[in-house]
Structure formats: structure tokens, C-alpha cells
Amino acid sequence: MPSEGTTVLEANALCLRFGAVETLKSVSLSVERGEIHAVIGPNGAGKSSLLNCLSGFYRPQSGAVRFLGKDISSLPPHKRAALGISRTFQGIQTYPSMTARENILSGFHLRMSTGPFAALVWWGPTRREEEEFAARAEKIIEFLELEQLRHTPVGDMSYGMRKRVDLGRAIALEPSVLIMDEPMAGMSNEEKEDLARFILDIREGLGIPVVLVEHDMEVVMSISDRVTVIDFGEVIACGTPDEVRTHPAVIDAYLGDAA
Template identity: 50%
Template sequence: MYCRVRIGKKGGYGLERILEIENISLQFGGVKALDNVTYHINKGEIFSLIGPNGAGKTSMLNCISGLYHPTSGSILYKGKDITKMKPYERTSLGIARAFQNIALFAHMSVLDNLKLGKHSLMKSGVFSGGLYIGKASKEEIEHRQKVEEVIEFLELQDIRHTPVGTLPYGLQKRVEVGRALALRPELILLDEPMAGMNNAEKELMSRFILDMHEMMDTTVVLIEHDLGVVMSLSDHIAVLDFGKRIGFGTPKEIQQNPDVIKAYIGEETVM
């Protein structure tokens, strides 16, 4: 249903690591959310992070995006240690995040939500009252063009001026992804972008993920509970259980991993 054909890109798969997670642990009091987790993500792939509820998946994305700072271990992005960097510093390097729980401004339009995300990267000064002058005016025009490209890419043209809070849930999730995509990241983190969607909406979101990966040359990190989606879209998968990594490899390797089968997939659902 979500069949993809892997086509060699610049450099091919697996020749360049964009993200390296090294011995990451995260502790809240006496609770270990992550326990000595290690894996890497190659540039230009779709990488999925799966596991049972409470396994530590979202905590891991929070560490990558900078919302949490790990108790120990390191995170390298394109060879640079970003472990202690703040979220906005990571965004400026090319990392963007879409959240599991929709974090949009409900009273604002689709267009304004996307523009707001893009404006976080503006480098030029802004005059009082939101008036863009000089270099800021030119930069605003460039940002608006990129936002328009995202609107077209995600097929949001007909609802561009609609308040987000009036949209169906599936469209709101698409706008949430669009706000992250408007930052034109090299690495995008998608936390359950298909949660609560019907099959038709999942099909559409799967196509968008494939297109952002193939057409925009964006590396995708995906948390998703639908194993059909995960196995069809992913180049590599890491599996967490109680904060520990219990599997890492290609979809085929994960499907045959006895620890993963026992903890998460189950004998009857192996594909």
C-alpha cells in the first residue's frame, strides 16, 4: 500500500551520517526514560523510531530537538556536537520538528501559521509594528515564497486563509508538518504525523513524506505506530523498549529480530 522504490541519491545510502546518537541516557528523578541508547541516521534516508507506548520515543526526539538535555551521552549532527545546544540553535543548523500534539495557533490562518514558523529564521531587523524595511523586506519576500511552495507541496491552497482551529484533525496535522517543513530543514523530526488519521489520510501523508524525502532531499525521522507504514517507508529502524534499544537495522532485519518480535511486533503480525 505504501510501496516505495529506493533510488540511489547523491552519494548513495549509508555513506554519510547526518545524526549520531551515542550512549544517550535521560533520567527524571529515579525514572530512566532513555538508557544508554546508540544508533545513527544516514543522510537522505527515512528513519523510523518505534516501540511500545512509554518506550522513550518522544523523549528521544526531545533530546534531538533540544527540548531535553540528556543526562549523559552525546548527539552529533553532521559531525558537530549539539548535545548542549538550545532548540533555536539546532533549528538554525537545519533541524525542524513537528509535534505529536498539535501546537498550532488555532485562531490564525494556515498561511499565518506557516509564516510564523518561517519568521523564526529571519536574520534582518524588523521595524516596530511588524513593518519590514530594507534587507528585512527582501528577506520577508523570500520567506513568503518558500511558504507558498510548502502550501502547494502539501496541497493546502484552498484553505490557506482558513483559521486552523476550524479545520478537521487530519488537515491540522498536515499544517503542523508544514510549519516544520517551511523551515526547509535538512533533518525533519515527525512525531506520529498520522495519529488519528483514517486510511485515506495516512496514504496521503505517506506520499508527502516520500516526496519531501525524494524531492526536497530531506532526511526524515519518523515515529509511527502503524507498522505497515513503517516497514514500507523506512530505510532503517531503531526499536526502543523501556528506554533501551532492542533493535536496529533494515525493515527486514527488524521483522526477524526475536527481541523486537517478543516486545513489540508479535508473532502474528510479522510481515
């Protein structure tokens, strides 16, 4: 883990174009240890594109992404994930026929030091890893209060619980940072409250900083330490929820009457 006060994940002057569309125009963002950092902005502002640049799904034409001070701009998504950059996506990423426990266990595969070949010829370490992962999966099940649903196929669960299993898969890797794209979309108020509590617990209890794109302003303003506002591919404000809420450019661009 990084030492106190260090930047965990950093985007520096990212420029991203799709043909004639300038999606990100020199966007910078830093995610500090111990913070929940929200990225907000109107539809089409470039929020998901920024997350995709951080996790490696999009390659910006210029600018750099750094993780714990190291330039990771050229790394593909799976290598960034293996370094400790975890991500949840819009919608559901879990396997519906697998149970909650099996889905969470599937999140460990990136950290498996022994591949399938080693498993065939060298049984010992694989077995030990499996036991270790099973124990860790149990901890995640308890952490996310999924005990009752441990052996339930995810396809039989409510949307909110499926998203919770999805989150379990993302934190199974014990990441150094968690990226979440619109985690509250499609959730009831009760489900949102539960998820907000777990996001706070992930920051507090597990010490994992979180960067999230979220449209629900009530959630953003209540759980975030810092908020970056993007409009038309540019950062127009960055600060605490109170600073952002009262920022004239933000009021103009996005929050309007809701501020």
C-alpha cells in the same frame, strides 16, 4: 547540505534518567542523508524521550548528540532549530485563528536575519525577506496541495489538514532533518495515506531525511528505510523493515502476532 552517505543527525550512547527511572540506557542512533528512519517500541519504551534529546528539549545525563558531525549536546531547542533540525509534535501546533498561509509563514521567523529593531530602522532587507518568504510559502502550499485552503483559518480545517499545515510550518525552515513524533496519531486511513505520501516526498523531492516515532506498523514498515527498536530504554534492534520484522527480540518485545 551534507555530502552523500554522511550521517546528518546522531545520538551517541545517550543516558537519561528521571529520578530513579532510567528512560534511556546508552541509546545510539544515526540518521543518514536520504533516509526515513523510524523509531518504534512499546509504550513507555523511551521513543519520545529520544526525540526530545535529539531536538534539545531533554538533556541526557551522558552521551552526545551530533549534527553534521558537530557536537550540539549543549544547545537549546531554538538553536538546534535554527541550525536546521525541525520537529513536529504529537497533536496540533498550529495557530487556529491564522490561515494555512499565515501559519506556514510563521515557520520562517527563525531564519529571519533581520529582527524587529532592524525592521524599524532598515526597511529594505526586511521587505526583501518578506517577499522571499512569501514566495517560499507558496511553494510549500503547492508541495502540500493546500492551494484550496490557503486562506482558510486552520481552526476550520479537518484534523488531517491541520496536521498538514503543521508539517508545512516544520519544512518552511528548509531543515536538514525533520523529526516527527507520532505524526499519524488520530488520523483516518485516508489521512495517513496522504501524510505517508508527503513524508516520502519530503525525503525524495526536498532531500530532507526524516526520523519519526510512529505506532502504526503498516505505515512504519511501508515507508521506512531503517527502523530502530527500543524496549525499556535500550536499542534491541536496528535494520531494514524486513530485518526488524523478523528479529526474535523484536517479536518478543513488541510486534508479536503483527510481525
